[in-house]
Amino acid sequence: MNDAPPPAHRLLILDDDPMIGQTIRRIAKMAGWDAEFTTEAELFFTQVQEWCPDIIAIDLIMPGQDGVQVMTELARRTCTAGIIITSGMGGRVLDAASRSASEHGLNILGVLPKPFSPAxxxxLLTTETPAELSSTMPAVNVPQRSSPSLKVADLQQALDQGQIQAFYQPKINCSNGALSGFEALARWRHPAFGFIAPDQFIMQAEAHHMIEKLTEQMAKTSLSWFAQFCQSPEIQSHSGINQGQPIKLSLNISALSIGDIALFEQIESYCQELKILPEQIIFELTETSAMEDPTASLDTLTRLRMKGFQLSLDDFGTGFSSMLQLVRLPFTEIKVDKSFVLTARQSQESRTVVKSIIDLGHSLGLVTTAEGIEDQETFIYLRENGCDLAQGYLIAHPMPAEDVANWIENSGIDALIGKKF
Known part of the structure; x- marks a missing residue:
């Protein structure tokens, strides 16, 4: 029997001040970490490659190659370690550096302003490491970048053969954890390349006039599943679902589809055949979608609201004309852009923006939804500030239809309702 202790997590520190670097190293070692420290960027990158740290602490102010440049290079090397940003600069600079690193695809665990306390x-060191995070995430939900050899014919074949599936991510009521609905998300498992990132194939579908077919297929599949889900006796009697409000399904609409009256008429026809009320369907549009043809958008969206369909302005807060679109178009919901939600835990500015959007939505009589929630602290902040609905990995990853019932019964709604976040 092997009684050897498990290997310690590894922390690599890059700091131009030897005293601070050694202090971080000492605190980490006292916490049970294996820690190494360097002041030289060249040696640092060698250690990243050869030592494979779990977490990296990077000082922003460095001679020669500064911390932002270091993180850009780490992103280029597809580094998966958790990143802690340290600096004596002001909080806004730290937050900006953190957002920059996140947008490069790095896993930012937080910022550590100098001076800092051991606590x-x-x-930050007790935050889950990337390995621990990946072990809790179903591999089926992690999209992989497509091969450069992916062609338009591959997408056409995927549409013809039904390779693109509908996955469903739950939305819950922030106040009581009850299920509010689902967002239908397109997921493509290519037989040769594996999972293809949605931002790649959706853009390709838009560029090659396939977006209407993709949207129609997603709507047909999702609505068929949704009708069965809502009419299931087990679901209708579930205490965590039947809260006096109908469950809703969100469908994403491309900017290029706003003027496609036939597409919306087809979706309406599906709803009638399946006995789904229009009030149960939410069309999600980005600001870009609404701006593609303002007059056509106003006509189409007004008619959809007259029929009873719900409208959501997705990614609110990221565009220059978000406020204009919110006022001029008949939306019923706004979704706080996840870039603010993901950084709310460490950024006061992001928390301020999130609260302002929630207050604005309520003042206009709109449902407010936050997506991208990955930790309990952010969920608590949203709930305390009156956010209506929550969506994100903390609640559930997007899942195929066959996994939804199991999530509800074994790890979903009941657990969320009774959970003390």
Whole structure:
């Protein structure tokens, strides 16, 4: 029997101040970490490659190659380690650096302003490491970048053969954890390339006039599943679902589809055949979608609301004309852009923006939804500030239809209702 202790997590520190670097190293070692420290960027990158740290602490202010440049290079090397940003610069600079690194695809665990306390560092070190995070995430939900050899014919074949599936991500009521509905998301498992990132194949579908077919297929599949889900006796009697409000399904609409009256008429026909009320369907549009043809958007969206369909302005807060679109178009919901939600835990500015959007939505009589929630602290902040609905990995990853019932019965709604976040 092997009684050897498990290997310690590894922390690599890059800091131009040897005293601070050694202090971080000492605190980490006292917390049970294996820690190494360097002041030289060249040696640092060698250690990243050869030592494979779980977490990296990077000082922003460095001679020669600064911290932002270092993180850009780490992103280029597809580094998966958790990143802690340290600096004596002001909080806004730290937040900006954190957002920049996140947008490069790095896993930012938090920022550590100097001077810091040992407790602050230990709290960041107790954040789940990338390996622990990946072990809790179903591999089926992690999209992989497509091969450069992916062609338009591959997408056409995928549409013809039904390779693109509908996955469903739950939305819950922030106040009581009850299920509010689902967002239908397109997922493509290519037989040769594996999972293809949605932002790649959706853009390709838009560029090659296939987006209407993709949207129609997604709507048909999703609505068929949704009708069966809502009419299931087990679901209708579930205490965590039947809260006096109908469950809703959100469908994403491309900017290029706003003027496609036939597409919306087909979706309406599906709803009638399946006995789904228009009030149960939410069409999600980005600001870009609404701006593609303002007059056509106003006509189409007004008619959809007259029929009873719900409208959601997705990614609210990221565009220059979001406020204009919110006022001029008949939306019923706004979704706080996940870039603010993902950084709310460490950014006061992001928290301020999130609260302002929630307050604005309520003042206009709109449902407010936050997506991209990955930790309990952010969920608590949203709930305390009156956000209506929550969506994100903390609640559930997008899942195929066959997994929804199991999630509800074994790890979903009941657990969320009774959970003390």
């Amino acid at each position: 602050q560092l230990r709290n």
